[in-house]
Amino acid sequence: TNAVIKDVLGGQFAVGETVSVRGWVRTRRDSKAGISFINVHDGSCFDTVQAVVPNELNNYQSEVVKLTTGCSVIITGAVAESAGKGQAFELQATDVKVVGWVEDPDTYPMAPKRHSMEYLREFAHLRPRTNISGAVTRVRHCLAQAVHRFFHERSFYWISTPIITTSDAEGAGELFRVSTLDMTNLPLTEQGKVDYKEDFFGKEAFLTVSGQLNVETYACALSKVYTFGPTFRAENSNTSRHLAEFWMIEPEVAFADLEDVAKLAEDMLKYVFKAVLEERADDMAFFAERIDKEAISRLEHVIANDFVHMDYTDAVEILQNCGKEFTYPVSWGTDLQSEHERYLAEEHVGAPVILKNYPRDIKAFYMRQNDDGKTVAALDVLAPGIGEIIGGSAREERLDLLDQRLDEMNLPKEEYSWYRDLRRYGTVPHAGFGLGFERLVAYVTGVQNIRDVIPFPRSPNNAEF
Ligand code: 4AD
């Protein structure tokens, strides 16, 4: 089989057993005694396996001593206990087959020295083979599996919501248009506007910014559901926490209120943190050693403690009185910037914090109005080092109040008619939230830039591969 390095290092093979490792050379070292030590990785785990290659092999001089970083090889040999530090097992090679050479080792940009993350993003063939990319990729996989398992164990159903849509789920206008029209010869209406009736869907269509509105229809039928898929936002924010294409996990629960989903968010985060500590101890040890020394202890702390809840109104007071100079001043009614979110999570609480009951006027049209007439039943989970990782709310299930919000925000009611129908036929209180998957991966690994926790980042001026 492929990916046997994990099994070799994990002691799954008996000493003396012959195995073939297929992978890529990370390093080669030759001893004076005529033995080469070749470290090979196959991505199955963080570590490389060391193959000890004796000079008796036929191709020792012609090939083995010419191997460089990145060459692909199949090395066959007997599993042996290793005398070297850091690994329990190694291979006593009896055959080394070179599958693919590296054309020009001097230009293969993976020298043992470390490259910047920005630099690595320019090389599609190289980036996935680095230690950090391998570790991120395995952690990402583990987190995604744990998310599905968490919801499955709690009897949630996974709903695939559409990627192409005609509605703006957040009402924020950050949409990528999807069209088959000829941009150089657009059909026009009598008023001189682009005539989307002529377009593929007979209407202006977009990539989705959130599956929430769609998944609400299923929550109001199957009770507990969630989405997990790609979402797209044309925010022109060139920051370390925004992507134009990111994945979102959006649970939605019928007959639930804000407190119910706050608890759900806490349980879910603890569940996936536990999973990653148990299942990816190798990669997490790497992050703790090389990227962020608190990568493991931070998660352990979150798992062991109750989340702190705080009202937006109290948070504003804390920010105003903390004595810290912020770039953006805070007053009741303003949206919090990442510097404020990070202060609250990092310095005030020292752990993730759930902020609740935001001013109505800075939040989306669908959020449920509180009785005070000024706030909505919204929540954000703010995490140290990153700020908002989750945004959610109770949904306005009362048609008259929903319509009032749509009008106030100048959103066309007819575009949301199917959504409004949910409030007309057996409406029910319901609530949910959205977790940005890449922000979760960044939080877990300590990787600073969100672009480095997704295989193919999409950001302004960047969609090449
Ligand atoms: O707070 P947001 O905009 O909420 C929604 O989209 C709701 N419909 C969710 C719901 O209630 N079902 O986005 C949710 C989360 C944010 O907290 C953040 O983690 C992430 O999505 N997010 C982004 N992640 C990366 N790049 C971007 N441009 C992001 N925008 C939001």
Ligand code: MG
């Ligand atoms: Mg938000």
